[in-house]
Amino acid sequence: MVEQAGKAISGTRGARARWLPLRFGTGERVLGGLSVVVGCLLVFHGAVPNAVGRLGSLLEAFLPWLGLAVPVLMGVALLRRSVVGLAVLLVPVVAWVSLFGGLAFSRAGSEYDVTALQHNVSDENPDPAGTARELVRAGADLIALEELTPSAVPLFAEVLASDYPHHAVIGTVGLWSKYPLADIRRVDIKPAGIGEGWERGLRATAGTPQGDVAVYVAHLPSVRLSPSKGFGSAWRDESAVLLGAAIAAEPLDRVILLGDLNSTVDDRGLSPVSSQLDSPPSGFAFSWPAAFPLARIDQIMTRAASVTHVWTLPTTGSDHMPIAARIRL
Template sequence: MAQQAYMTETDNGGSGPERPGARFRRLTNRLVAGWTGDRRIWRRGLVVAALAVLLALIMLLHAHIPNAIGNLGSLTDTFLPWLGLFVPVLLVLAFVRKSATALIAVLLPSIVWLNLFGSLISDKAGSAGDLTVVTHNVNADNADPAGTARDVAASGADVVALEELTTSAVPVYEQALDSRYRYHSVQGTVGLWSKYPLTGVKPVDIKLGWTRAMRATVTSPAGQVAVYVAHLPSVRVKLEAGFTARQRDKSANALGEAIKHEKLTRVVLLGDLNGTMNDRALTAVTAQMRSTQGAAGSGFGFSWPASFPMARIDQIMVKGIEPESSWTLPQTGSDHLPVAARVNVATSS
């Protein structure tokens, strides 16, 4: 069978085989048509260029955006990774405007975003570890708590923390989990299930007036670990008040103080903190602990809302322990995704 040849029009009006790369060159010529020899490419698109510089400054200096008006700084911190979506939009506008100035300016937010979040794109997960932990806000309105419990237990975790437990749902979770987890404790609306003995169990006062945090010592085969479970107060975004998070911030400071005075050197924090690692309001906690997702995860690990995750507000953090891997689990009956991590206790100090 004769080999088929792609044909293209020649200079003399005939046709002949199209050379490799010819289509790419034609596409390139179309894109730059009207650019060459046009001195206005440096004067056009100044508005687009200014927007690109502004976007770069917001991402670079986000920690300095004040919280005085509607906690605007914390709101920016929370959704900071999504600001990167404006980069391709500005790039398209720069091409449409045929502006060399705008194209160069768009490099600035691109570089800043990659500097902030580029490390999260790669897969940093390892294969080691001797303790697997899971945390899940199960949602007080969960219509299938038994199914949610089975889904979480199927992860094979050694330690499971659950938040937003209701009085009526606690027996359901206990019945579904007790066959796999010999030890457990529920304090207020948070609970901890473990394959290994729990001692030193107590509620942690996070200044709410009721219990939404607890602490326990897990004696694993690799050593003792202080495990904290916390569900910080929710935040709200309102037109008239902005990003309201005063009670969340107060509770975060109290939780940070409790962890600061922990006597054990190996500490794991599991819970729904209603804030991301970028949120400066959680500094009392994040300044002394590492995110397993940031250290050993793949991608951003967004956990909320489960139907279309936009932020990682469900956290696993460690101190004195080496993270090996971190990931999100499949959706359950909750509006949050469960998050999991494998850590190395034996080699940690």
């Protein structure tokens, strides 16, 4: 009996030993180090420098996806049967949940006054009229469009006319509204290095039942990723400074910004804008690329108002997905 008990205890210890290493070996140190690095990058992403290849902005543009490192590290820890490796994974898990858990599990806000829709329709869209019909089905009160071409504008205007009697187009951006629009003007967000004829910003006053609201439509320059130059966002960042200055000078308290800002609100390059406005608290609503959305680079942001819910709409003929938001004024 004593011998059998001894064997049972020995077997238990053997099973425990397979899972709980007696020594913190090289594999455990590597797993633990990687877990801590992922957690630190999530929490302290602002400390990653932009001096070389603008790596900080690149990380922040796709920050939620850093969480994919967790299942990979977990798989390695399970293969190694390392309790230590699994325990240290709590660092990136807690970091990710603290940053994005509220977005993943949030519910739509019930109270709102205005529904806004933002869409980069693509200057290569093969069916602008079909895209316009899809947007009408959403029933938004405000529709902002970017990459409008001279040939596409009449098609959008024709389809949207009956539901949106008020509209303004400046350059390649436009705003369609169910509310009267006034004080429509160009917003200069053109970086110094871009030639003439580049018009991607407008501002209008929308007369909503809750009062006047300044509505901005903007399309910031695209960014480029290359092995030699890294994350090329200099023009985008310069344009964000100009847009931020225009919003700061806006006399109306309530502001709605609709636009393709070519990055996420976590990207420090957009801080001249994002520091002044509130971002949607709910849903990831990734908008680009339409074939496999990786990030929300199309934004709906507010001042002296709140976005209670944001979501994506069905794909159109564009490489972006439309996004819509409910706004409480």
